[in-house]
Amino acid sequence: MTGNSRDDIALETLFAAGRSERPLPSGEFLDRIAASADAGAARPAPATLPVLRLAWLGRVFAASGLSGAAALGVWIGFVMPEALDALTLGGDDTVALATFLPGTDLEAILNE
C-alpha cells in the first residue's frame, strides 16, 4: 500500500471521527431561536388581501357616489314629480329661478 493511500485512509478516519463528534448546539440556544420564530409569527401581517379589498371598495364608492346621487335624483324626479313640490318654495318657479340666478334681473327679462 502506498503512503498516499495510507494518508487517504488516515484522512477518512479523521472525517469519520468528525462526523461522529459533530458539534451540537445547546438547548438554551435552540430555545432562543425558537423564541425568535414565535416573535416572527406573531408580528402583524403586511398589507393583507382583505385590507386591500376594503380599500378598493372605498375607492369604488367614492368614485361612484356623485354620479349615483345624480342618477337617483333624476329617477325620483321622473317617477314621483309630485313629491318634489314640497321641496320647492311654494311652487313659485320664478322665485326659485331668481334665487338660483343671483344678480340677474329676471323680471326685466320677462317683461321684454
Add this chain to the structure above:
Amino acid sequence: MEDNATLVAPHADEVPDTALLVAFSNGDAQAGRQLVARLGPMLFGYAARVLGDHGEAEDVVQETMLRLWKMAPDWRQGEAKVSTWAYRVTMNLCSDRLRQRQARPQVALESVAEPAADLASVVDIMTARQRSETLDAALSVLPDRQRQAVVMRHLEGFSNPEIAEIMDIGVEAVESLTARGKRALKKALYGKREELGFEDDRKQP
C-alpha cells in the same frame, strides 16, 4: 459516509420544510419551531466546524434564521430547498467572518516539509475525540472556500451537485475545491507532526 439526504430531506410522514415555511408565514409559530428543530442543529454543526468557534457559530445560525423568518412571506415554492437556501446563507456569513479574521495565523502550506512519518499510524492510536480535534485544527488552516467545500462534502455528507447548488458554482469546481482541500489537509497534518506526536511515536519501541 452518512448521506446528508437523511438529514435534510424530511421522511415520508413529515411535513416538507417548504410547507412549514409557508405555514410560518401565515402566523403558525409551531411551524417555525419545527424548522428550528430541523435546521438549527445542522447549521450549527456546519458553522462550528467552519469557524472553529461555537459562539460565532451561534451568531451565524441566529442571523440565518432571522433572515429566513424575514423572507418567509416572499418564499417562492419550487425555486430551491429551504435547507439549501439556509446553508447558502450560513456559508456566506461564515465567509464574512473568516475574511474579518486577519489575525488568525495561517500555515504556509507551500513551505510545509515533506512527510517525515506515517500519518496513518499516528491516527490509528488516537481516540475519537483526539481525531476530531486534530481535524478541526487542520481545517482551520485551509482557505475559506476549500474549508467550506471539504466540510460540506466529508462532514455534512452533501453530494457534489448539492454543494454546487449551495456554493453557486459548477460540479467540477466543487470537485477541484474538495481535492485541493484534502491535499492541503494532509500537508497541514504533516506540518503539525510535532503537535500530533509523530516524533514521539517514532521513538517508541
